[in-house]
Every structure is written in structure tokens, then in C-alpha cells.
Amino acid sequence: MKTVTFTRAMQTRIYRLPLTAAPRSFCSVPVRMQPRRPQQVLVKENGLQVAWSPSHSSFFHREWLHRNRPGAISSSGQNMQESRSEAPERIRSAAFNGERMTVEVVWEGEAVASEYPVKMLQEQDCSSGALKERSMQRKSTPLMERNGGTVPRISYDRVMTSEDGVFEWMDHIMQDGLCIVQDTPCHEEGEVTKLARRIGNVMDTIYGEIWDVRLEHDPINIAYTSLGLDLHQDLAYYESPPGLQLLHCMRFDDGILGGDSTFADAIQAAELLRKSDKEAFDTLVRVPATFQKIHYARASPVHLKYQRPHIVLNHDEEVVAVFWAPAFEGPLQVPEGQVQRYFDAYKKFAHLVEDEANGLKISFRLKQGETVVFNNRRMLHGRTSFKPSGTESATRHLQGCYLSIESFVSRYNCLLHERSCRSENAYVPRDV
Amino acid sequence: MKTVTFTRAMQTRIYRLPLTAAPRSFCSVPVRMQPRRPQQVLVKENGLQVAWSPSHSSFFHREWLHRNRPGAISSSGQNMQESRSEAPERIRSAAFNGERMTVEVVWEGEAVASEYPVKMLQEQDCSSGALKERSMQRKSTPLMERNGGTVPRISYDRVMTSEDGVFEWMDHIMQDGLCIVQDTPCHEEGEVTKLARRIGNVMDTIYGEIWDVRLEHDPINIAYTSLGLDLHQDLAYYESPPGLQLLHCMRFDDGILGGDSTFADAIQAAELLRKSDKEAFDTLVRVPATFQKIHYARASPVHLKYQRPHIVLNHDEEVVAVFWAPAFEGPLQVPEGQVQRYFDAYKKFAHLVEDEANGLKISFRLKQGETVVFNNRRMLHGRTSFKPSGTESATRHLQGCYLSIESFVSRYNCLLHERSCRSENAYVPRDV
Known part of the structure; x- marks a missing residue:
């Protein structure tokens, strides 16, 4: 095999990351400062x-x-x-x-x-x-450390009827990465978008504004099967993947075995990798993965590709973003000398998030009427495979939609601002 | 003034940019390869x-x-x-x-x-x-060097009635950064979105899906005045600013003095700065500007902020993105020792794009029925101030909308793929 001089040159060249004082990109918690004279x-x-x-x-x-x-x-x-x-x-x-x-x-x-x-x-x-x-x-505390893994909850009515309810809901998501909205009505389709619109306009993606997660004959996504799904983020091949994801459990019959929802804090996972294997961590910071969705044989053909490293740091070496979507990785396109070390590091991170023994994964069975809402940048999500036990007609049906990171952040900052004005200098909010 | 040790530490710390082989981010041209055995x-x-x-x-x-x-x-x-x-x-x-x-x-x-x-x-x-x-x-050639500054044109009918027309249109935008669609009907509002939908769904932003650029009494944007606008990109405070912008000239009376459209290739500008002032260039690569839109007193309040350097390089030191929006820069939030050098570099880049003597700026007067469509990542745009001459009722009215970078890129790649299949191995297209 010939010498890969290109790679060597790159390894010895010295770069500086931008001197950004940027916070954890959409994974940070708001800071409240005491006013000073x-x-x-x-x-x-x-x-x-x-x-x-x-x-x-x-x-x-x-x-x-x-x-x-x-x-x-x-x-x-x-x-x-x-x-x-x-x-x-x-x-x-x-x-x-x-x-x-x-x-x-x-x-x-x-x-x-x-x-x-x-x-x-x-x-x-x-x-x-x-x-x-x-x-x-502004460093967020992983749910496991803050609440011992207990997912915060709020009622549908509280979110739908008051601005304070919306703030409380969003604050849970800011702090813990996710929140369950209880008692979401299930008799009509589209409730999930009503909920989303309490925050902002629903994000239009290649899957439309609203989509159904259930068994389909000719699925345009493997989520529309009964297969298990590894922990992942949605739409990592978008330049700006969705900020929030809402999944409304419309129906989940007792007759379905499996189908549990799984979550893990990606920022926490990256920090753990840094501690346990610095070389693998550095590789995932430096070598860009390929995220892609290429599917011509669908009503609206798609060909999207985005190359980015799995882990992004700011100037101060804080983890500001993680991108992880095993099912949507296209062929790695990096200098040949980087391939082996990339796969080695990749497998370590995958093992870290997936292996129950590492204590990162939380899992629970959604109940009919529950809507789980989570920060798609911070929380990886997945599910276990499922199948009907006995009764053929048993069904699992989720309805979902997205909000852009802009809708999420802007609405939250505005609510924060209002509250800060109301409390007359009680604190100076830092926007997120 | 006290010593800023934090800044020093950062200056001496050594970083490596991701080893990305990423192309010019949405500013590259597609590559066609001859098939080989x-x-x-x-x-x-x-x-x-x-x-x-x-x-x-x-x-x-x-x-x-x-x-x-x-x-x-x-x-x-x-x-x-x-x-x-x-x-x-x-x-x-x-x-x-x-x-x-x-x-x-x-x-x-x-x-x-x-x-x-x-x-x-x-x-x-x-x-x-x-x-x-x-x-x-994949390096794009600036319009001034390729076409001597002549903006490519295509007819509305060709775009609306054939897929080849859409491809031709998009290919002009890919190669030159912009294209004028002639004979866009002006008797009905919303034609601009019909045009956009030939590519994909219109992008929903804080200005809605469609917006009017004309004099307004209480403008939510200074574009809705008769002031001149410096060269800029729209929505640089979005994580993913619009990919394409379409501006349909609905009405532009002869009685209006001024109001010429201006454009400049931001990638070309960055390359020129690198040649003429490496220190300023390095500063704009390293120090993050603050882009923001904070406006509570509007129907839908907004509070968005995004910190990013003006110029982004890939591992090979190619310019892959430029962000420039003077009217939407919030207070610079960087270590105190960086402020002076940032403003020095900032003024140099501003002068470079704005000063006619540098030959980067093209300008022309849109005619009623023309729609200028441009790559918002690559082409900065602006306008000269305007005022009615004599007749009070003279009007300038543009109607605009955006397409996300995903809509643009995905549609183009799909069209490229179709054409490559049709021509049976005549070339291997590289997606963009």
C-alpha cells in the first residue's frame, strides 16, 4: 500500500479552532445572574x-x-x-x-x-x-445525575392553557433534555402539532410536517417497521437538524410485546468517552462522518449528504454538539489513513451509548395519551423491537412532528425575557 | 488595564480543525468525472x-x-x-x-x-x-471572471413547464451564484412561491413564507423602508440560513430614483482578503461575531442569537462559508483582548465588499417581471436607497421567499442523478 502523504501533511499542520466563547450549542442551560452595581x-x-x-x-x-x-x-x-x-x-x-x-x-x-x-x-x-x-x-446536568433518571412530566391542559405552563414545559426540556406531556387527547389526529404550536410553527422536513410511526408495507424509513432502532438523532444529514421532537403515543395496545422507548444524553456520552478513551474521543472530534439520506424511489425524491465530525468542541474544548445516526451514515469519505482509527473510535462510542452497563440509557414504555418531547440535539432516542403477542390486531401508533432549533430557542428566550421584566431585576437572564 | 491571561492561554493553545474533506459548503460547483475501468x-x-x-x-x-x-x-x-x-x-x-x-x-x-x-x-x-x-x-469561479459580470437569465415559462428548465435554472445558480427569471407574471401575488415550489417547499421563517419589500409605516425590518442596504446575507442568525432567496419585482415605477440591486460574491471577497491582508483574514476566521435578531414588540416576538466567525475554512484551508450581515450583528462577546483586532479586520472586509473600486460589486436595476434568484450563502445582496422623483405615488415593490439549503441541494442532486442515469455512464456526478 502506497504512502498517504496527504494524511501526514494534515496531521502535522497546526490549526486553531475559532476563539468562540459559544455556549453548548443548544444543549446548555440558561444562566441567571444576580444584578450588580x-x-x-x-x-x-x-x-x-x-x-x-x-x-x-x-x-x-x-x-x-x-x-x-x-x-x-x-x-x-x-x-x-x-x-x-x-x-x-x-x-x-x-x-x-x-x-x-x-x-x-x-x-x-x-x-x-x-x-x-x-x-x-x-x-x-x-x-x-x-x-x-x-x-x-451553563453546563447541563445529565438527567441520571439530577433526577436519578426520572423523566419530568406536565399535563396537556397546563401546556395548552397558560404561558406559565409553556415555560415550565420548556424549562424541563432545557434542564433535563426531555419531558412527558400527560393526557394528550387521542381521539383526533394532529394533536401533536397543536402541542408543538404552543412553541412555534411546525418544521417541514422530507417527512412532511406530521408523520406516523407504525408498521407500513413499503416504508420510506425503517422507523415505520417493527424493527428495533439503535439510539440516534433524527435528520443528522440536515445542516440544522430539528431542535425538538414530539412523539405522541396515539395507541399502544397491551398485546404488543416490546416497543419500549430508549433515550441517552449524547453530551454526557461524549464526556464519558473523553475520560475513558481520549484517543477515540479525539478521532471523533477530527474525522468527519458522512450523514446521508439518498432515496429516489419515493413520492418526493431525496439526495442529501452532510459531512461533519460526531463530536464538536468549542475553543475551550467543551463539547458543544454531538451528531449520531447509525442508520443514516453514508460511506466514510476521508483520507485513507484515517479509516481504521475512525471505525475503532466509532465502535467505542456506539458501545458506550448502547450498553446498559454504562448506565446512560433510560427506557420506558410510553402509554397511550403520553407525548414525549425531547431536545433532538442532546438526547439520542431509539426503541426496542416489537411484535404482537397473540392478537394479530394489536397496534403501536405514534404520531410525531419537529420544531426547528430556532422556534425552540426563540420562544424560550422570549418567555425568559418576559419573566425577567416581570420580576424587576430579580435576575439577569442569559439567553441560550 | 489588567492582564487578560485567559486570552493568552487561548492564543498559545494548539488546535486542529476537523480533518474534513468537506467541499465548499453549498458554494461549490458539481464535479463530473469520466468513468474509468x-x-x-x-x-x-x-x-x-x-x-x-x-x-x-x-x-x-x-x-x-x-x-x-x-x-x-x-x-x-x-x-x-x-x-x-x-x-x-x-x-x-x-x-x-x-x-x-x-x-x-x-x-x-x-x-x-x-x-x-x-x-x-x-x-x-x-x-x-x-x-x-x-x-x-469544485471551486466556483466568480461571476466577474466567468461571465464578465453578466447575470445569466432564463424565462419563467421554461422553468415552469419543464424539468430541463428547472435543471438549467438551478445549474446557473450553482455555477454563478444567481440567475434572473424573466417574464414572471405580476398580476397576482404569490407568483414567487410558485416559482420556488418548482424546487421545493418554501422555507418558513420569522418573516413568514412570503414577504413584501416595500415602504411600511412600522417596519419589522429595515428592508421595509427606503434606506439603502449594505451588502449582506439574510438570516445569518439562523443555524442554517436560507439556501436560496427569490425576489420577484412586482412593480418598479420609472418615477423611483435609486433602488438598484447590488450583489457580491462572498467567497471571492474572502479569498481577496486572504491575499491582501492575511492577519485580518485570520482574525475573521478565528473570532466569532454575534449575529442576532431580538425584537419583542412584534406579532410574533423573536430572540435569536448565533455566534460564528465570519469566515469558515475546511481542513485544507479552503473557504467553505462566509457569514456577513452588518445590520444584524449583536454586541461582540469575545475575550477583551480580541476586540480591537476584530473591529480592524471587520472594517477591512466591509470596505473590500462595498468599495466599487475593488470590482466585486455588481449592480443593476430590476425590471418589473424579473425575479432574481440567488444563493444566499455565496452571494451577498443589498440595494441603494430610493425615493420617488416628483410623483408621490411611484412604487417599488418586491415579493420574496426562501428555500432551505436542503431543498436546493436535494433537488439539484436528484436532477443530476436522473441526467447521469439517462446518459448511461457518460459521467459520474459528484453530489454537492
Whole structure:
């Protein structure tokens, strides 16, 4: 076999990941900060130093302040062209206004002063201490460690009739990755989309807006069989896979053996792999898998492919995303020298999530009327195979739909904002 | 100002980008390969060596072959659980079948042999030579260099009445980044979505499925004013911003002064920056900008934020994506030591795309009945400010909608596949 020089070159080349301070991508929990008063505001050569305590100061760059001055932002939240105008060379003076809880900045050569809410400055604090603290706080705690594996529950009525119910529901999903909605009506089809619309518009995918998981004659997806399904995410071949998945159990007869739902926290799994096998972990961070759905013989033909590593890190080496979908992996397309180590690492991760002994997997039998709603980025899901026992007519029928990550995150952030306004500075919410 | 140790630590830490062989993300052009016959097929210790010419061989790993054997894939294109079964320790024999144009592999200890189409092996060739060649071939050529800035055109009827028309249309967009559809009817609203549906379902966003670009009293977007718009992409704060944007010029009275459409190739701009100012380029690759839309006082409140660098590279340092949306940048949230260099680099890129002298910008006045359709990932777009001259009633009215990157790519790949089947091995298409 010839020497693969291409691969070697890549192994020795040195890269830097983007310096992103990005949170766990859609797998983080919101952070609430206690509001603070600045102890001192000092004009420095190129900006403003705000001291929150003797050991904690943050620095706001002159250009940053000028771009983000309230007057440069439109009523619809967009930056006006003025925001890109050259910042004055100097800040003339700055002062904290304790009554209005703002910091006022007077610019050299500009008639209009700028007033920044302290809350905003606190939220935008990018001192090393603040970045570290937030990074710690936003780490989600695996369900197994928080609730001993007990899946949180809420009633259908509570979600459908109050905004507080929606917030409570979404907060469960944010914290634990999933939540069961009890007593979802089963007499009509489409209830699952009514539930979804409490959050936002249903996401349209190659499976339509709503889909049925039950035995089909000529299935366009192996979920529409009675086979078991390994733990996986849906639509990992989309650039932006669904944020939430809702599965409404319309019917699940006692006569069906098996068909239990399974879940595992993918972020937790990745962290475990890092501890138990750093080499395998590094491989899954570096070698891109191929996710694909290629199926021409269906009403609406599909040919989608997306190459991405299974595990994604941010600059601080935190796991910010995991992509895992064994049934939808296309042929690996990487330099030849990477193939063996990829498969070795792949099998280790698969074993880690699937083997009951590792304690990552939770499983339960959905009951008719229950809707399990989960974060498709964080929680892998699957099921055990099933078959009717005796009675031929026994049925298992789930109806499902998706919400985009944008619908999920935007609605949650808006609810968080409302609650923060209502409680008058009780906390400063960090959006997710 | 205190020492920012956090930043220093990050600057010295060494990272490696994923070893992705990923193409220019949705900005690449499709590659057509001439079909080849293997000259030799050799069983090696851990796989198969296929020699295409005396100087070009590719190696297929035993596990790779076993996972991707045709029998392990369902009729709907999914990997069956069998695909993950342990591969036999050895390949017993392998041979090229010239009549069937396949390579047959006999496994040690498995009764069923596996037959791989040569076309598939050629497409999956990951030898260093093949990877390099494809990387070269898929680079798009900027419109200015290919067509001297002439925007390709197609008639509405051709797109609406034939599949070949759709392919031709999409191929223009693939190659040049944009295309004008002529003679789009203007007597009814919603024509733009009819056009879009020739490709796929319209993408639902926070602006709905269809939106009007015209003067509004209380605009939810500054596009709905008469202000000029700097070159930008739409919805850069989405994890997956729209793939295609369609803008149908419903009405554009002669009495309107200004309102010209502007476009620039973002990939070309990034490459130019790399040449002219490597430090600025590196900064835009490493420091994540904040893209956001936060607007509570609208029918459907929005709070979305996404941090990402402006320029994204793959392992081979090719530019695979650019994100640019000056009006939708939220406060930069990066370590304090990065702020100054970010703004310096930012202004250089902004100047590069906006300054006419750099020759990146094309501009033209849309005519009533024209629909400009463009790749929102590759082509930045904007407009000059406008105002009525004399007559108060002069109007400029565009109607627009989006298609997701998945709709665009999937439909194009399917059309490519059909054409490749029809022409019987005339070429092996590489999907995009």
C-alpha cells in the first residue's frame, strides 16, 4: 500500500479552532445572574473599565461601546448604518447613575451622550472571570445525575392553557433534555402539532410536517417497521437538524410485546468517552462522518449528504454538539489513513451509548395519551423491537412532528425575557 | 488595564480543525468525472487496492467495504443493523467484472459475496490524488471572471413547464451564484412561491413564507423602508440560513430614483482578503461575531442569537462559508483582548465588499417581471436607497421567499442523478 502523504501533511499542520466563547450549542442551560452595581467606572485610553468588585473588573472597548450605543439600533432591533460610523477617538467622561441604573458615556466631539443599562453591561461582561463562570454555569446536568433518571412530566391542559405552563414545559426540556406531556387527547389526529404550536410553527422536513410511526408495507424509513432502532438523532444529514421532537403515543395496545422507548444524553456520552478513551474521543472530534439520506424511489425524491465530525468542541474544548445516526451514515469519505482509527473510535462510542452497563440509557414504555418531547440535539432516542403477542390486531401508533432549533430557542428566550421584566431585576437572564 | 491571561492561554493553545474533506459548503460547483475501468484489483492485508492507472490507486478498507456492501442498505437508503456487524477478518478474493462493471468481493467465512459498482468505487475514491483533484474542480469561479459580470437569465415559462428548465435554472445558480427569471407574471401575488415550489417547499421563517419589500409605516425590518442596504446575507442568525432567496419585482415605477440591486460574491471577497491582508483574514476566521435578531414588540416576538466567525475554512484551508450581515450583528462577546483586532479586520472586509473600486460589486436595476434568484450563502445582496422623483405615488415593490439549503441541494442532486442515469455512464456526478 502506497504512502498517504496527504494524511501526514494534515496531521502535522497546526490549526486553531475559532476563539468562540459559544455556549453548548443548544444543549446548555440558561444562566441567571444576580444584578450588580458598578463600584467604579473609569475612562481608560481606549475604553471603559467597570469595576464590579475589588477582584472583578470588565473592560468595554471604545469601538464596542460606540457600535452598541442604544441610539444606533432601530426599533426592530437592527443596527442602523450609523452603528458602523467611525467611533470618536476618545471618551470624554463616564459616570454611573445609580437611580437609573445606567452608565452614561460622553464622547469627545459628539453632541449626544450614550446611556447603557447596567444590566446590559453585566450581561455583556467578557472578562476572563465572567466567561469562565458562565461556561461552568451553563453546563447541563445529565438527567441520571439530577433526577436519578426520572423523566419530568406536565399535563396537556397546563401546556395548552397558560404561558406559565409553556415555560415550565420548556424549562424541563432545557434542564433535563426531555419531558412527558400527560393526557394528550387521542381521539383526533394532529394533536401533536397543536402541542408543538404552543412553541412555534411546525418544521417541514422530507417527512412532511406530521408523520406516523407504525408498521407500513413499503416504508420510506425503517422507523415505520417493527424493527428495533439503535439510539440516534433524527435528520443528522440536515445542516440544522430539528431542535425538538414530539412523539405522541396515539395507541399502544397491551398485546404488543416490546416497543419500549430508549433515550441517552449524547453530551454526557461524549464526556464519558473523553475520560475513558481520549484517543477515540479525539478521532471523533477530527474525522468527519458522512450523514446521508439518498432515496429516489419515493413520492418526493431525496439526495442529501452532510459531512461533519460526531463530536464538536468549542475553543475551550467543551463539547458543544454531538451528531449520531447509525442508520443514516453514508460511506466514510476521508483520507485513507484515517479509516481504521475512525471505525475503532466509532465502535467505542456506539458501545458506550448502547450498553446498559454504562448506565446512560433510560427506557420506558410510553402509554397511550403520553407525548414525549425531547431536545433532538442532546438526547439520542431509539426503541426496542416489537411484535404482537397473540392478537394479530394489536397496534403501536405514534404520531410525531419537529420544531426547528430556532422556534425552540426563540420562544424560550422570549418567555425568559418576559419573566425577567416581570420580576424587576430579580435576575439577569442569559439567553441560550 | 489588567492582564487578560485567559486570552493568552487561548492564543498559545494548539488546535486542529476537523480533518474534513468537506467541499465548499453549498458554494461549490458539481464535479463530473469520466468513468474509468480498474486496471487491477488486489486483495491486501486489510482491504482492497484498486489501480485505475499506473500512477493512481485507491484503497478501500475491509471494514469500509463491509459496512457499505449493497445488501446492508435498505430500499429506502438506510443502513440496516447488519451494516454494523463485525467485518470478517479477511477478504478471500476479489475480481473486476468488466461486463457488469462491478468489483466482486468474497469474504472469508461469509456465504454471500458483495458486488460493488465501479461507479460507486470511483465516486468514493479517497486517495490523496482524487481528494486534491476534486477539491480543485469544485471551486466556483466568480461571476466577474466567468461571465464578465453578466447575470445569466432564463424565462419563467421554461422553468415552469419543464424539468430541463428547472435543471438549467438551478445549474446557473450553482455555477454563478444567481440567475434572473424573466417574464414572471405580476398580476397576482404569490407568483414567487410558485416559482420556488418548482424546487421545493418554501422555507418558513420569522418573516413568514412570503414577504413584501416595500415602504411600511412600522417596519419589522429595515428592508421595509427606503434606506439603502449594505451588502449582506439574510438570516445569518439562523443555524442554517436560507439556501436560496427569490425576489420577484412586482412593480418598479420609472418615477423611483435609486433602488438598484447590488450583489457580491462572498467567497471571492474572502479569498481577496486572504491575499491582501492575511492577519485580518485570520482574525475573521478565528473570532466569532454575534449575529442576532431580538425584537419583542412584534406579532410574533423573536430572540435569536448565533455566534460564528465570519469566515469558515475546511481542513485544507479552503473557504467553505462566509457569514456577513452588518445590520444584524449583536454586541461582540469575545475575550477583551480580541476586540480591537476584530473591529480592524471587520472594517477591512466591509470596505473590500462595498468599495466599487475593488470590482466585486455588481449592480443593476430590476425590471418589473424579473425575479432574481440567488444563493444566499455565496452571494451577498443589498440595494441603494430610493425615493420617488416628483410623483408621490411611484412604487417599488418586491415579493420574496426562501428555500432551505436542503431543498436546493436535494433537488439539484436528484436532477443530476436522473441526467447521469439517462446518459448511461457518460459521467459520474459528484453530489454537492
